[in-house]
Amino acid sequence: MASCVVPRSNVLDALMAESLACLQAVRYAKELGFRRVIIDGDSLIVIKKINEGMHDRSIIAPVIHYIRMKARDFDVISFVFGQRDANNVAHVLARDHRTQNDPCFWIEEVPGNAAYAANMDRLKLDSV
Structure with missing residues (x-):
């Protein structure tokens, strides 16, 4: 339904990058007025931390806490783990x-390379 790329500087940890991407997805869904949302992420650690609801002392704990707080704004929200090879669109967009400095947002469309990746992902899922 929608996608975005929001450049972040000085994020050296992949786990932090994944948790910030998840937070951005929640913010964007809220901004667009979605009430029922599925957030599909390929970081099992991030998805587990969000879903388990346990407090921990990891570097991403504050981001996870904020995601959970923002999740209360939705009627229904699910955080699901999806294999990286079934979500190439996100990686193509990233x-x-x-090299861009400004955020990019798309609603019901994506650039050509990402559209191709979406079709390839769809074919993979259909063959399973």
Whole structure:
């Protein structure tokens, strides 16, 4: 339904990058007025931390806490783990826009490379 790329500087940890991406997805869904949302992420650690509801002392704990707080704004929200190879769209968007300084937002469309990746992902899921 929607996607975005929001450049972040000085994020050296992949786990922090994944948790910030999840937070951005929640914010964007809220901004668009969605009430029922599925957030699909390929970081099992981040998805587990959000779903378990336990407090921990990891570097991403404050981001996870904020995601849980923002999740209360939705009628229904699910955080699900999806294999990276079934979500190439996110990685194509990140790769193709990594040198941009400004955020990019798309609603019901994506750039050509990402559209191709979406079709490939769909074919993979259909063959399972």
